[in-house]
Amino acid sequence: MKGLVIVLIFLLDPTRSYQETVKMPEQHVAPVIANLEDFERRLPGYLNGNSKLAVLLDYDGTLAPIADNPAKTKMPVELEAILHKIAQHPEIFLAVISGRGLKDVQKQVNINGITYAGNHGLEIEYPDGSRHDYELPAEIKKNYTNMVRELKDKVEKNGAWVEDKRVSLTYHYRDTPVELKDEQKNLASEICRKYGFRPNQAHEAIEAKPPVNWNKGEAALYILKQKFGDNWPKTVSVVFAGDDTTDEDAMRVLRGLGRSFRIAENEKIQTFADFRLPRQAVMTDLLKWIAEVYVS
Numbered sequence: 001m002k003g004l005v006i007v008l009i010f011l012l013d014p015t016r017s018y019q020e021t022v023k024m025p026e027q028h029v030a031p032v033i034a035n036l037e038d039f040e041r042r043l044p045g046y047l048n049g050n051s052k053l054a055v056l057l058d059y060d061g062t063l064a065p066i067a068d069n070p071a072k073t074k075m076p077v078e079l080e081a082i083l084h085k086i087a088q089h090p091e092i093f094l095a096v097i098s099g100r101g102l103k104d105v106q107k108q109v110n111i112n113g114i115t116y117a118g119n120h121g122l123e124i125e126y127p128d129g130s131r132h133d134y135e136l137p138a139e140i141k142k143n144y145t146n147m148v149r150e151l152k153d154k155v156e157k158n159g160a161w162v163e164d165k166r167v168s169l170t171y172h173y174r175d176t177p178v179e180l181k182d183e184q185k186n187l188a189s190e191i192c193r194k195y196g197f198r199p200n201q202a203h204e205a206i207e208a209k210p211p212v213n214w215n216k217g218e219a220a221l222y223i224l225k226q227k228f229g230d231n232w233p234k235t236v237s238v239v240f241a242g243d244d245t246t247d248e249d250a251m252r253v254l255r256g257l258g259r260s261f262r263i264a265e266n267e268k269i270q271t272f273a274d275f276r277l278p279r280q281a282v283m284t285d286l287l288k289w290i291a292e293v294y295v296s
Contacts, residue, residue: 025255027248027270030262034278039289042275046259047293052091052236054227054258055290056220056250059098059105061243062263065280066203068174070100070163073108082287087111089294093236095223097121097216099207099246101165115227119168120209120246121219132222134214136167140196144169144210147195155188167210168197174204202244209246216242217249233257241277241286248272261286 033039047053057063063083064073075083087094095115098105102118102125109116117124124132136144148169151162159175171188173181185206189199192208200207209215220240224232238258240250251260251272262273263280277283 025252025272027272029268030271030273030276032267032278033261033275033286034282036285036288039285043259043289046237047290048237049091049293052093052228053290053294054093054095054224054232054236054238055086056095056097056223056238056240058216058242058244058247059096059100059108061203061280062241062247062283063096063109070104070170070172075109076281076284079284079287082284082291083109084111085295086287086290087114092290092294093227095220097219097223097242097250099165099168099170099202104165115223117216117219117223119165120207120214121216121222122167122210122214124219124223126226132226134167134212136210136212140210140212141167143195144197147192147197147208150191150195151188154191155184158184160184160188169208170202171206171208172204173206200245202246207246215249216246217251217253220250221253239286239290241283243280 031042033042060066060070060073063079064075067073086092095117096105096109097117099120100118102116102123105118106116113127115124115126122134144167148162148164151171155171156162158177158180160171160173163170163172173185176184188206192199192206196211197208198211200209224238228236238254240254240258240260241263242250243263248271251262254260255272260273261275261277262271263277265278269276
């Protein structure tokens with residue numbers, strides 16, 4: 001009956017997209033995966049060493065634990081070693097989609113031959129050096145410049161600072177005294193909204209993204225389509241992992257098309273992900289799970 005309803009809707013209005021017609025997924029409390037055995041028990045047969053696999057990963061809080069300063073982040077040694085092995089496998093496509101600027105995340109991960117997306121996917125660079133840059137309208141660029149200037153003037157104080165990434169920014173307030181944090185982060189969010197940018201809560205930070213229909217979800221779909229073609233959901237398995245609200249955009253669009261994992265300590269957190277990882281360290285087990293099928 002549901003299929004018949006969808007067909008009738010398309011006949012009445014063929015301009016509607018499939019996602020507009022079918023009810024979009026809702027956030028839920030996802031089941032937890034806490035170790036390597038849980039991956040094997042909850043996802044038997046999802047990975048097949050003879051088929052293509054796309055692995056899309058966030059960096060901060062996912063591949064590397066959160067640090068008090070972005071410059072101090074570092075991937076755990078074991079995780080990094082496994083990641084390099086996975087990246088070299090001919091049946092595995094690896095992409096890192098980060099809120100950092102493109103050159104910054106490339107420097108942090110430092111693996112040749114993979115795809116990088118910076119600024120929440122606004123900048124994408126492929127292994128051959130070709131790029132896809134989302135072109136922001138002139139007015140948004142002007143607003144961005146003015147927003148950065150006002151944030152620096154009014155809230156870059158008491159240990160807080162503005163990370164200017166050219167098309168998006170992060171306002172870091174981790175080192176701000178507790179009694180001043182709420183006031184400063186609220187003012188920072190107001191300033192971002194004033195210039196039309198979208199403030200999102202991150203780990204002791206505010207991420208400000210431009211008001212365009214582009215995010216980690218759109219970037220993930222674009223990357224998969226460019227690599228595998230329009231029919232990618234039928235030809236490739238997908239694994240996505242991330243740790244904050246900006247990653248939820250990818251988890252939402254990949255629901256039912258792959259398997260996604262939200263890293264969060266909060267047992268009751270609402271997420272679009274299929275599973276929750278209770279700590280960043282479980283990412284090493286996720287990569288081991290992949291490596292055991294494809295590399296071992």
